[in-house]
Amino acid sequence: MEAEGCNPGVTIDSGNPLLKAVFLRRLRLTRLLLEGGAYINESDSQGQTPLMVACRTQHVDAQSASRVKLIQFLLEKGADPNIQDKEGRSALMHACREQDGPEVVSLLLASGADISLEDQSGTSALVYAVMAGDLKVLNLLLDACKDKGKEVIIITTDKFPCGKLQTKQYLSMPPLRPLDQAEKMTLPAPASPSEIQLITSPQSEGKKYRTFRSLNLITC
Numbered sequence: 001m002e003a004e005g006c007n008p009g010v011t012i013d014s015g016n017p018l019l020k021a022v023f024l025r026r027l028r029l030t031r032l033l034l035e036g037g038a039y040i041n042e043s044d045s046q047g048q049t050p051l052m053v054a055c056r057t058q059h060v061d062a063q064s065a066s067r068v069k070l071i072q073f074l075l076e077k078g079a080d081p082n083i084q085d086k087e088g089r090s091a092l093m094h095a096c097r098e099q100d101g102p103e104v105v106s107l108l109l110a111s112g113a114d115i116s117l118e119d120q121s122g123t124s125a126l127v128y129a130v131m132a133g134d135l136k137v138l139n140l141l142l143d144a145c146k147d148k149g150k151e152v153i154i155i156t157t158d159k160f161p162c163g164k165l166q167t168k169q170y171l172s173m174p175p176l177r178p179l180d181q182a183e184k185m186t187l188p189a190p191a192s193p194s195e196i197q198l199i200t201s202p203q204s205e206g207k208k209y210r211t212f213r214s215l216n217l218i219t220c
Contacts, residue, residue, distance in 0.1 A: 011046070012044055012046075012048060012053055016042065016044055017033055017038070018030065018033045018034070018038040018039075018042060018050055019042075019044055019048070019050060019053055021033055022050045022053045022054050022057070022070065022074070023053050023057045023059060024057075024059055024061075024063075024064065025054075025057065025059060025060070025063075025064035025065045025066075025067070025070055026063060026064070026065070027065035027069060027070055027073060030050070030070070030073065030074075031073070034077055040074065040077050040078050040079050041078075041079060041080050041083060043083070043085070046085055046086055046087075047083075047084070047085030047086040047087075048085050049079065049080070049083050049085075049091070050074055050079060051071065051074050051075070051079040051080070051081060051083075051091045052083075052085060052089070052090075052091050052094050054067065054070045054071045054074055054091075055067075055071065055091050055094040055095040055098060055100055055104065056094050056098055058098075067100060067104060068103050068104060068107070071104055071107055071108075072107055075107060075108075075111045079091075079111075081108045081111050081112060081113040081114075082112065082113060082114045082117065084117065084119070087119055087120055088117075088118065088119030088120040088121075089119045090113065090114070090117050090119075090125070091108055091113065092105065092108045092109070092113040092114075092115065092117070092125040093117070093119060093123070093124070093125045093128055095108060095125075096125045096126075096128035096129040096132060096134070096137060096141075097128045097132065099132050099134055099137075101134075101136070101137065102134075102136040102137050102140055105137050105140050105141070106140060109140065109141075109144050113125075115141055115144050115145060115148075125141060126138075126141045126142075126145070129141055
């Protein structure tokens with residue numbers, strides 16, 4: 001089954017009633033199917049669970065429940081936020097990638113979503129949030145990293161001419177600053193992760209940055 005007109009990349013196995021109900025955001029039908037014995041973490045041929053589909057679907061009609069209510073219900077019924085599909089993406093990665101917003105991300109984090117997971121391309125939920133340019137979600141993830149006391153890395157983003165963000169990360173690199181012509185810029189030798197800053201847009205005015213902790217280093 002494919003989302004019509006909104007997100008043609010979202011496909012599910014049409015023979016799975018639970019996934020179809022979630023795709024259509026039918027909360028009452030989803031509840032009835034689960035009460036009838038449907039498995040909350042059942043996956044399709046792509047490895048997508050109902051929770052992932054709830055994070056991805058863009059289907060909306062007069063009978064559709066809100067994404068937040070549907071995801072909250074699935075989590076309350078025991079949906080596992082850390083299952084990864086065949087591309088290695090978790091529900092949290094999908095939520096960040098689809099720009100589901102801070103309320104959905106908060107629900108996933110509160111239910112134990114692992115921010116350190118990476119997909120097959122080596123991309124984490126944090127990087128998806130950076131690339132989406134969603135500052136509120138990014139702050140939630142940074143706070144979650146900090147709460148876990150992980151090592152610190154830096155992420156900076158540059159924009160391509162098309163407007164897409166490119167994510168870069170460095171270990172032990174100080175923030176760039178203007179240099180005198182006579183002054184040479186020296187970079188520290190590779191070392192263990194140390195305090196680094198996140199700059200959301202190094203080319204923009206009013207740069208925003210903050211420090212956080214993470215064990216992952218993702219290269220471009």
